Amino acid sequence: METFLIRALQLILSLSLLVIIHEGGHFFFARLFKIRVEKFYIFFDPWFSLFKFKPKNSDTEYGVGWLPLGGYCKISGMIDESMDTEQMKQPAQPWEFRSKPAWQRLLVMVGGVLMNFLLALFIYSMILYTWGDSYIALKDMTYGMKFNETAQQIGFRDGDILKSADDKELVRFDMDMLRDIVEAREVTVLRNGEEKKILMPELSLLDVAKEDPMFVATFRPNIVDSVLAGGGFAKAGIQKGDSLLAFNGTPLNSWNEFMDEMGKLRSKAELEKKTSASFSLVYSRQGVRDTVTVQTNEQFMVDAVGGLVSYKETNLSYGFFESFPAGVTLGINTLKGYVNDMKYVFTKEGAKSVGGFGTIGSIFPKVWDWQRFWEMTAFLSIILAFMNILPIPALDGGHVLFLLYEIIARRKPSDKFLEYAQMVGMFLLFALLIWANFNDVLRFLF
Incomplete structure (x- = not known):
């Protein structure tokens, strides 16, 4: 029970921060262009809210909803998750979203994604500044790797030291290393002091990652x-x-x-x-x-x-200003890896692997660890940014798609079309949410 509460608290704290930053991005650009923001909420508030207040002389109501499925920033004159169609029937006002130039509306819509991505880069930078980076380089793992039957059939042998994948140096043992190996045409290993080239067949990262024993693991002597x-x-x-x-x-x-x-x-x-x-x-x-x-x-x-082996550890430390380019590189590489892995979601096995809040919560440590917490928060911020920019109605990317159409075609989609698109998008998102959490229930039961 204690483990569950620790993970739940980390999940709530992390998601709350990400929602505030995301919606804050929309809010910032809306107010920059003098667009009225009617509500700024953490979590959703159908029927009632847990807390709300409206500062004197402010047009915005701030609050906390009871349904922890995200948050929202209700912008005047815009068709969004609030589905306030009555407002859209009234004459357009100068402070409304629909009255502003397309480029301003575009910045308002990408503001949330932009802030989430910048937040991830900042967190990664501060992690490197605070804790540095420590790992054991693959070249220093002198006992080499342990490979399962699938890998052995391809040509790997126990004790091989991994060197490169398609001439890209393999540096450390992590998911990026496994991804590079799976997607390579040729992997170079050091075997008995000699370099060997291993030709790779077409593999699925999703299938390889699920194998037990693992496709590749650090070799541990039988002592x-x-x-x-x-x-x-x-x-x-x-x-x-x-x-x-x-x-x-x-x-x-x-x-x-x-x-x-x-x-x-x-x-x-x-x-x-x-x-x-x-x-x-x-x-x-x-x-x-x-x-x-x-x-x-x-x-x-x-x-x-x-099988415990004392390998030489590589320790990297970063000054305050040095941490930012390193953090940017880490964030961009994380985004590239996540985008690359998205193709597996559209496979049968990938659909089964989709998880909801239980899966997300399980990635947080069982005990409170600030470094791990911030690493997971940065990763979730990357995911939130990417998922929201997808061109799906009801997501920021859907609004961006319609705005780009307006800029190119020089005509707006009708309000009725946007209403229907919003409803379809919300239906798809809720269906995905239900499916993801249903998968979590099945994993828990079976």
């Missing part, structure tokens, strides 16, 4: 690093420094393979509704082999840690 006192390993006589050679008769060449076999045992025990399980383990100590039986506990925890 025990520490043993939990009183646990199953300690009772079986396993000690620090022992090499694990076989699990229930299956040879082990790495700690990765041991964990894979433990996962299979755990899954089998859960299907058979067993609260404990045992397995035979062949190990070697100073060249002497022995076989023992290890009994797992009720949680099927691994009572030993193995």
Whole structure:
């Protein structure tokens, strides 16, 4: 319950900040061009609001709604989610959105997306300024990588050190690295001191990312690093420094393979509704082999840690002014990666992977970590900016599309057309929202 509350609080805080900044972008340009803003709300307020106030001599009512599905900035003389069609039947007033030149209306509509993107760049810059950047370079992972069966069939071998994908250097172990590998025509690895070229078939990042064991993982030697006192390993006589050679008769060449076999045992025990399980383990100590039986506990925890390797860590620090170009680069690369991955959403598996608030909340850490919180907030700001600029009615991108049509064709779409487009767009968005959260429910239940 505590984990749920921590994640929920982080999600609410993050989304509230993003909504304020997004709607603040619309508000800023609207007021810059002397367009009246009637409402500025965090979350939606159908029927009632949790809090509202209207400053003296102000045209704007500020408030907090009860429906946490975003927020809105109600601008006079505009067909938006408020569907205030009665206002549109009245003669146009000089302070209304519809009375302003197309270029001003265009800036009002892109203001939210612009602010979200700038916010992400600023947050990334401040993260680098405050915490710097630390990682272990792939070239320094001297034990190389561990590859699953799919990767082995392509031509990778355990212990390969990843160097480049289509002549692009592979620097660190992350999703960008996996994306570069999957989309490359050729991957270069260092094998036994020699460079090897591996020709890549056509792969789907979505399929590769879901594979278990992972397509590629850091190689962990099959050597025990520490043993939990009183646990199953300690009772079986396993000690620090022992090499694990076989699990229930299956040879082990790495700690990765041991964990894979433990996962299979755990899954089998859960299907058979067993609260404990045992397995035979062949190990070697100073060249002497022995076989023992290890009994797992009720949680099927691994009572030993193995394969820990002390690699050299790369640490980068940034001065205040240095952090901004680095933050911009990080933000742009994040946007490129997200846009590139959007193509998978339109596949069958991609549609199943779409998630709602549960999925979004799960990306936040289980304990409060400010660095991780700001990283996730910046990422969500990138997503919000991109999703809102899509040319879908009811989104900012839909309004931008119609404004561009007006600028090019020199004629406005009719108010009736805009009303219907808004309704269709809202229907699509609510359908997507329901589908995404339905997927979350299915994941929780099954």
